[in-house]
Amino acid sequence: MAENAAFLEFQNVTMEFPGVKALSDVSFGIEKNEIHALMGANGAGKSTLIKILARIYMQTSGDIFINGESISKATAQNIRDYGIDFIFQELELVPNFTVAQNIMIGNEPRKGGLVDWKAMKSEAQKALDDFMPGVIDASVPVNQLSVAKQQIVSIVRAIHRNPKILVLDEPTSRLSTTETEALFAAIRKLKEKQDLTIIYISHRLEELFQICDRVTILRDGKYTGTWTLADISKEDVVYHMVGQVKKNEGHALLDEKIANQQPALEVEHLKVEGVIEDISFKVRPGEILALAGAVGAKKTETFEAIMGIIPNAEGTIRKDGQQIKLKGAADAKKKGICLVPEDRRRDGVVVDFTVRENTTYAFLRNFVSKLGLIRKQYEKVKVKELNERLLVKTPSTETYVKNLSGGNIQKVVVAKWLTGDSDVYFFDEPTVGIDVKGKSEIYDIIRELAAQGKAVVVASSEMDEVISISDNIVVLYNGKVVGNLVSSEARHEEIVYLTMGGSSHNE
Numbered sequence: 001m002a003e004n005a006a007f008l009e010f011q012n013v014t015m016e017f018p019g020v021k022a023l024s025d026v027s028f029g030i031e032k033n034e035i036h037a038l039m040g041a042n043g044a045g046k047s048t049l050i051k052i053l054a055r056i057y058m059q060t061s062g063d064i065f066i067n068g069e070s071i072s073k074a075t076a077q078n079i080r081d082y083g084i085d086f087i088f089q090e091l092e093l094v095p096n097f098t099v100a101q102n103i104m105i106g107n108e109p110r111k112g113g114l115v116d117w118k119a120m121k122s123e124a125q126k127a128l129d130d131f132m133p134g135v136i137d138a139s140v141p142v143n144q145l146s147v148a149k150q151q152i153v154s155i156v157r158a159i160h161r162n163p164k165i166l167v168l169d170e171p172t173s174r175l176s177t178t179e180t181e182a183l184f185a186a187i188r189k190l191k192e193k194q195d196l197t198i199i200y201i202s203h204r205l206e207e208l209f210q211i212c213d214r215v216t217i218l219r220d221g222k223y224t225g226t227w228t229l230a231d232i233s234k235e236d237v238v239y240h241m242v243g244q245v246k247k248n249e250g251h252a253l254l255d256e257k258i259a260n261q262q263p264a265l266e267v268e269h270l271k272v273e274g275v276i277e278d279i280s281f282k283v284r285p286g287e288i289l290a291l292a293g294a295v296g297a298k299k300t301e302t303f304e305a306i307m308g309i310i311p312n313a314e315g316t317i318r319k320d321g322q323q324i325k326l327k328g329a330a331d332a333k334k335k336g337i338c339l340v341p342e343d344r345r346r347d348g349v350v351v352d353f354t355v356r357e358n359t360t361y362a363f364l365r366n367f368v369s370k371l372g373l374i375r376k377q378y379e380k381v382k383v384k385e386l387n388e389r390l391l392v393k394t395p396s397t398e399t400y401v402k403n404l405s406g407g408n409i410q411k412v413v414v415a416k417w418l419t420g421d422s423d424v425y426f427f428d429e430p431t432v433g434i435d436v437k438g439k440s441e442i443y444d445i446i447r448e449l450a451a452q453g454k455a456v457v458v459a460s461s462e463m464d465e466v467i468s469i470s471d472n473i474v475v476l477y478n479g480k481v482v483g484n485l486v487s488s489e490a491r492h493e494e495i496v497y498l499t500m501g502g503s504s505h506n507e
């Protein structure tokens with residue numbers, strides 16, 4: 001390889017999956033000690049490039065060099081010996097292991113040949129507390145943690161291994177502002193203390209400019225260029241990623257007519273022992289209500305308590321004025337309430353089903369003829385329509401969901417619920433991992449649902465999203481409502497302040 005080659009060098013990397021060219025002839029270099037962003041729309045090939053570097057996929061052609069050495073002989077098992085570590089888009093924790101076991105996996109402290117459990121726990125706890133004091137207990141199994149906390153565990157694990165190169169594939173998509181800041185502080189500290197090169201993938205533009213030195217942009221599997229961030233504007237980054245994007249119009253003012261209607265859903269003094277203290281809100285047909293809150297505010301739990309997924313919730317719930325008590329997701333669906341969930345891998349999709357199957361199985365009855373047969377042609381057309389609408393990047397409706405990129409999987413989850421006919425839609429962090437263009441498409445769809453007279457509740461920790469999509473905002477903190485705002489009058493800083501536990505002047 002060339003004399004003046006970079007520290008980490010991608011050389012003519014091409015990757016072909018059956019029917020999909022995920023990467024074509026990608027070449028660029030990453031310098032030692034820089035934070036190098038990798039950007040691109042959903043399906044551009046970012047995760048594929050990272051998985052080739054991790055030896056999970058073997059490239060069709062081309063090579064990658066670390067410090068001049070080809071990694072062609074490395075395997076997924078020994079790639080970490082090259083001083084590189086990864087945080088993948090899909091979390092890779094062992095669900096029934098404790099946090100400590102997960103952090104120390106492969107590095108367990110030993111005493112007389114046996115695992116020293118006590119040392120393991122205290123070392124892991126220290127690593128966690130260095131990152132964010134007092135937030136995660138090292139002795140609990142990771143499957144008892146929220147997705148955000150699991151993300152933190154995987155970050156702490158990678159940092160704890162002291163890599164020379166750290167690859168982060170959308171580490172903040174599940175994190176709140178405070179947690180994101182903790183991650184950035186940790187990254188800056190590491191960078192000062194030791195030589196550390198970082199590859200950073202994110203769809204959040206602000207982060208890019210906050211933390212990264214340079215950016216490489218991929219588009220449809222092709223290299224479009226590398227820029228120093230000081231020399232490129234946000235608009236140009238977006239342009240190189242996706243071409244022109246439509247600007248979000250912002251929320252519509254809630255119509256007088258709608259404002260006077262009977263609420264589609266009323267929640268009064270919802271309470272779950274030890275989880276939710278006191279939550280009340282109402283949402284009318286045609287209204288978009290945001291449940292704003294940091295991670296840990298209990299947004300997901302609120303949806304789950306209303307739907308009866310978390311049992312034994314106290315309080316009153318009324319649908320169209322009638323008091324109801326739901327017995328779980330299926331019962332909620334029957335009564336016209338549906339949840340588009342946050343954790344797409346766990347309860348959003350069946351990865352071994354095709355895009356078509358995943359889109360239609362929840363409301364299959366809508367695709368069945370009078371004779372009880374599935375109207376195959378109609379089903380296909382409908383799914384294709386939705387895919388086009390949501391810009392799902394997939395070779396066909398018959399592709400297995402496990403072969404889609406992260407953001408495209410999230411779009412399939414959203415599409416699934418759009419085939420139904422619910423009256424109340426709960427969206428839990430609907431745009432996690434979705435690129436700018438896809439985001440504005442999903443906002444349009446949410447607005448369209450409201451325009452059709454559906455009542456929509458969107459839980460989000462992204463304050464720009466909260467403000468631009470909703471008519472009204474309910475702010476949650478630690479399982480309690482801490483603020484009620486009208487979106488058109490709400491200021492960004494004010495909401496952030498409330499979500500961080502600041503108290504409202506109105507109360």
Ligand SMILES: Nc1ncnc2c1ncn2[C@@H]1O[C@H](COP(=O)(O)OP(=O)(O)OP(=O)(O)O)[C@@H](O)[C@H]1O
Nearest residue numbers: 017022042043044045046047048403404405406407
């Ligand atoms: N195992 C696979 N088999 C077939 N196709 C795949 C596989 N993995 C990825 N692809 C396809 O390769 C392309 C690039 O996907 P990749 O996951 O690299 O995108 P990405 O840039 O990470 O997108 P996102 O922002 O949505 O995470 C997509 O069209 C995807 O469907």
Ligand SMILES: [Mg+2]
Nearest residue numbers: 047089405406
């Ligand atoms: Mg990806």
